[in-house]
Amino acid sequence: MSAPQWKNPIVRWIDYRMPIFTLIHHDLVDYPTPRNLNYWWNFGSLAGFLLVVMIVTGVMLAMHYTPHVDLAFVSVERIMRDVNYGWLIRYLHMNGGSMFFLVVYIHVFRGLYYGSYKAPRELLWMLGVVILILMMATAFMGYVLPWGQMSFWAATVITNLFSAFPVVGESVVHWLWGGFSVDNPTLNRFFSLHYLLPFVIFGLVFLHLWALHTHKSNNPLGIDVKGPQDTIPFHPYYTAKDMFGMAVLLLVYLAFVFFAPNFFTEPDNYIPADPMVTPHQIVPEWYLLPFYAILRAVPNKLGGVVLMFASILILFVLPWLDTSKVKSARFRPIYKQLFWILVVDCIALGWVGANRPEGVYIVIGRIATAYYFVHFLILVPLVGWLERPRPLPESIGAPVLGGGGAAVGATPKPMEKA
């Protein structure tokens, strides 16, 4: 691709000094994208859109929110009742959080299915995991801000996780609280960090995209682009497709905002925080339930905490745990089944996390937790060796443009850059 010639003299003047228009042209217009991306590739841009929605609605809410234990709850109620469109902005932010996690989880499972974490996209993947961890921290601290019963007890329970660490545990918890219990200093720092982290995520998304644009998108076939016949320009093809996806997302998102705004939340959070009374059942937001289930699966306090953190950290080393050279699960008959079992396993963990740890839930929780780790630590490395992949197509363009097609011999082609 040649650098575009800018006709507008102002554009040309700026571009000569800082080639921002050329950059946009290369990365959003001309940008060569595999011609075969399916709708699962919409979720990255949807996540980016939701990040912007969260930042905009959050900055607005902060204009009317007061981070003080005596005023936080009433200031939120005031937003709901007295501030113009306060209910709308708050519900957009609340449900936007759930939509964001939904979209990002689909984005991550897309990566797991199509092997997008494999070389040369390991760093892209790892940046994604860092983003995911920061998202969880941000969401947790945001949940504390309304200072309802769920807020208070979530803050208490989650910060107490750190007390599991031997020797330093207690000091760490007091440090997190800025006192001897969850109180005003805790609320203040959570507000400060909840405001900060989305901008850190924003920066990381740019690194994520930088890494993405270095080796470009993977695709449903998981084979490399061989030349211009395998790609189409990002604009108008994927801009139009991304816009369509955004319209569908908005339909779902706004349906919740307008017709079931409290679908994802606990009614107890409309009771002001009371440090003397714990609600009958405390559960985190749905998107943290699987991790909560892992935490409770282990009868040992430290063990539960360690396993919970490990369940996310394990994703960092996934690119090296997976020994298969074939990326896409389309050509990996066994891995494909394991993938779907993992999906069911994670949903089961979420379901266990939503229920009291009693009877059958304890058993299922333990089995599901064990399976989660078995999947990544044993099955993924092993299947990479044992599985016999289906033959890979000649190229991305071949099946559509004719010439070649699929089935060329029974042995898989070695990946070029593997």
Place this chain on the structure above:
Amino acid sequence: MAEHTSSGGPTLEEGGETRRDFLYLATGAMAAAGTVIAIWPFIDFMNPSRDVLALSTADVDLSPIEVGQAITVTWRGKPVFVRRRTAVEIESAANVNLADLPDPQPDSARVKKPEWLIQIGICTHLGCIPLGQRPGDPRGDYGGWFCPCHGSHYDTSGRIRKGPAPRNLDLPPYQFVDDGRIRIG
């Protein structure tokens, strides 16, 4: 891009309109209208909220104020000057050649009852609060109020006489509830 977009579409006539142009414009117009509508709640969110609007009246009991005294009350977060003027002050406010005023306005247009002058105590220059409410305050060359920020002089009717302020002190809406009480707002 034409070589990509035209494949399978209608043949493009030179300069003619196509179905695609129409769809493109219609989509763009819908998106633009939708965006504008979506932005409104975000703007209105920053307007005064209902609890703030609910604070928009203030009742003032006038009975404790002696002739020559002034009090400052708060209405919508702003100071309101309530002054019970002396006969001399009323007199000097009335006997002014309107042509001499930067912002000509007869005293009668600024009061409901000549004894009671009720005005917003914010200098119309850049928003300071003029001096003259307390007994020891400087009251400027015209015996009314004096703004220390950039030296605006107001007369006993609160009209600007000298200095950078462009307008007389603003008047809040108010009514006499009865002889001894007013409601501002």
